[in-house]
Amino acid sequence: MPDLEERYRAYLTCLNERRFDDLADFAHDPVVHNGRTLGISDFRTLLERDSAEIPDLTYVIEGLVVQDDQVACRIRFDCTPVTDFRGLPTAGKAVSFAEHVFYRFERGKIAEIWSLIDTDAIRDQLTP
């Protein structure tokens, strides 16, 4: 899969442009997310909820490692949630945090995702 990096970048562009109707072009149905098997409509709900809670959510690649059918990405978010996010009192606060996420692709589409969000960094930024 020589163009896997390109496929992956197109996936993040899809998310940044909120083209959730195109999600099935990039992810299998179902897809496994942090050990949970999700139908693609549930996966879409998850992503839509993030962008509802954080209207200015933009996925910015800080580091990208691609090998065979695997992608690992360090993503930076500089954003202002309008509500609580991941149980943290982020409403109206500008926060900057990283996601470290691994993907396994199958036939050019995401089959499995392991995601970690730096919630400790968010906690630190919310502490007066």
Place this chain on the structure above:
Amino acid sequence: MPDLEERYRAYLTCLNERRFDDLADFAHDPVVHNGRTLGISDFRTLLERDSAEIPDLTYVIEGLVVQDDQVACRIRFDCTPVTDFRGLPTAGKAVSFAEHVFYRFERGKIAEIWSLIDTDAIRDQLTP
């Protein structure tokens, strides 16, 4: 660097065997860790502290992605800290958690590290 994966696996073996005297074979002096520039002796102190707080700490590779001079690894820890760990009351508790970590190598040695620990998973396991 065709043998970067092998180099990286040897680094984790070095940590698992507590051969901290060999650290300079694997990491530059200084090395940048989560944005902080550390002399190798400070980096060693950091790693030794982890293994003092968690005597049975073992780095187990769950996922590994290698490209050019970059390595991304999903590491699993199943361990029992003897003290608090990362400010969490883990003393005597068996916990299982992941680290998602990215490395940039230079001339076969680690130059930069971006590490995220799944502290939320630890918090969940400590909640009665």
